[in-house]
Amino acid sequence: MLGFVLKRLLQAIPVLLITSLLIFVGMRLSPGDPAAMLAGNDASAETIAAVRSRLGLDQSYATQYLKWLGALLTGDLGRSMVSGLPVSRIVGERIAPTLELATGGLVASLLLGGVLGTLAGLQPNSLLDRMVSAVAALGLAAPMFWTGMLLVAVFGVALKWLPPAGRVPFSQGLGAALASLAMPVATLAIANAPVIMRFLRDSIQETRRADYVRAAHAKGLSKTVVARDYIVRNSLIPTVTAAGILLGNLIGGAALVEIVFSWPGMGSLLVSAMGNRDYSVIQAVLLIAVFGFVFANLIVDLLYGLLNPRIRHADQH
Amino acid sequence: MPTSTERTSRGRRGFVIAVVFLLIACGLALLAPVLPFAPYTKMTTARLMPPSFNAWFGTDQFGRDIFVRTLWGLQVSLVIAGAAVLTSLAIGVPLGLVAAYFGRWSDSLIMRGLDALLAFPSLLLAIGVAAIIGPGAVSATIALGIVGVPQMARIARGAALAEQQGLYVDAARVVGVGPLGIMASHLMPNILAPVVVQATLYFAIAILTEAGLSFIGLGVQVPRPSLGAMLSDSRAYTVSAPWYALAPGLTITAVVLALNSAADGLRARLDPQR
């Protein structure tokens, strides 16, 4: 298991390097001159040049990249090209709200998708299976931000059960915080639970036909035990890999959901930074999102290894 | 308990319904220019009207017919998503074929490079690309086209690897058919089925992602209508005109649903073993 962990950690490093390079090059290819923007509309060529040299934009790309990378390792994300504030501070305020949202969405999607997928998979072609599959197909097809808007219109505006937008931090009361989190999380879950649900359902369908399941029936085990220990347990392992797909959807989806619910997270920060071409902020947000995604996938991989005895006990034979 | 024939007939019916719906939707979207109300015409006397006989899904904040604008928006979505699918096919399939055929270092180089793209959550990658090129229809197309490449290349590579085991590929090689010839005339036709299924699935994803991009203002720019931008506009009128979001939202959902069902149906027919 230790070897497996080390191997996965080492594999993550080149991915992170390449993605950081892609982000860096991408930002440098962007139209518009950040120095000119920062210097203001009627700045002289000298002023712009001064700003450029202050930002280090007059150095070679290679130098800029290495400097940027070096700064990254010390946690320095540069300064906002618009407000001049340290990017780490701007981004830092936004990380917790996004993590809240993504974690809530992940947990809700796994629970909802896990339970429905299991029920549907164990009773294929039953009424329940067909209903769950139909709802799942709708959930996959509806644009996440539209689902969120419908929820707002119904539960926020018409019924007034939940606050239609905004975030209440947990420090200001658990109930209010959870109420503000409920609709954004539900939006993420409606779109993402179907991914887990379908994967688990298909996986269970396949496992049901496995020889060891028939052998379990031959032992006269009760249906519950066969379903729990033999079918579902084995179906969960491949489903863990689907959680990786889910994480990507959640990170991207959180950006849209944050807009719909005026949630002060990284997604709304990214969109506003795109609006005023604040490249250092865009760069930082993308970088953090990718690092988070790679890291989360790493955890998924490790979890997969932990659940799979073949990897967990690879050292003993 | 449904028998297997009942099940397949239900699946077939779903597939036919999906395809018929898609044809009608495409037809309406293409017909949008000749329908009575032009989308840019402002009928300032009838702002935010609820659905009525004259305007089936109501009118927007400028008094424009939401149904007609939705059809125009759908046209834009279909064109952008379709072009994005073609782009990802044009880049992804050759990459996958080359990786599969030549193997070794070209395989690792191509696939590792694509893995790096996969490290970006797809919507963020699209946002990133759109940010670099600047907002607009062309940049949305390019962004979505790039986002689709890794998956397309993987599918093509996987199918081509499986096909290469076939004796006929060896036979072609023995009689002196070159790599290009083998890829074009032997591998291409045989990987068509999984690639078509993936293209259909990606069409659906591209429509959803395009809507997301235009929702945050990175897609088609005003005054051209787009479904995502309409939904974004409607947020200001959740209280006064709750029907505003209905037509664009339903349209995206229905088209994506139909594309997903069509992909499932195609998979069942073209690729029965998977």
Added chain:
Amino acid sequence: MTTMIAAETRATAGASFEVDGLTVRFSGKTAVDNVSFRVAPGEALGIVGESGSGKSTTAMGAVGLLDPEIAAVEARHVRLDMTDLRGPGAPRAGILGRRIGVVFQNPMVALNPVLTIERQLTDHMRQHLHLDARAARARAIRLLGEVGITDAARRLSFYPFQFSGGMLQRITIAMALACDPELLIADEPTTALDATVQAEVVDLILSIRRSRGLSLIWITHDLALLNRVADRVAVMYAGRLVEIGPADVLLDHPAHPYAAGLLASVQSLWTGEGAEFLTIEGAPPPNGPEMPGCAFAPRCPRVFDRCATRPPMASTPADAAHGVACWLFDPKVQA
């Protein structure tokens, strides 16, 4: 340890097993057609046939191990001693896994990859015999010893992937024996194993059968093996039972032309007479179980007009215990 004593003191622990009129259909298509046989207490019945002849389906269908979603099983009755396993009010629980043990073809896939051997050896024990964890563990260690696995206490914590195929088959045999069954069904238990291990597994099952006095159903396509393992032999062809009788009689003087052909081909292989070895022309008909006449008629060297109607299973004139489904042995034809 009362259960342990029970297992060792029973001279013949075997029960009789009777299948009457078993028919299995897969989505409307008949795979096993009206098969009947009886296994006496402590007796070993070998069911032999080509792949696709329905021999496994017969056994699995009889004990209810076919997926009800794809298989429709009918039978007048299936009885273990006096207990009917089918029909209304049949005790579904407590028969399979407890009084009937099953060993499958491929041990590499017959064990749950994510559970330890201990868990898989004891979960049904604990359910059927209501043992606590310690008692079940002690019993599992003893069972592993019985099937020849050394260092059992340590290996209980292992997962299936940590064993070889031969070891795994020993473990599945231990699993089948865990609740002291009265009938053991072995479904081609050696087919998936290396040739060197096959003989060991055959010996193991035979010695366990002897020491425990089990009734045994051994399903195989290997006629030669039946000489060693079976008291009686049932021959299946295209979903139908074509001949059943004492092993020594049937294997020496098969009555049904198919059984005779099968035996001749095996014997020509044994003796290696010349380069030509005997085969039966043609292949089994895919719709065999649904044919109105004898399913072997299209390939039969002795086919005649009556073969267009289906021959019933009847005793051969020489031996009441020897049944054959062939018009050649009809008294009217014989006369």
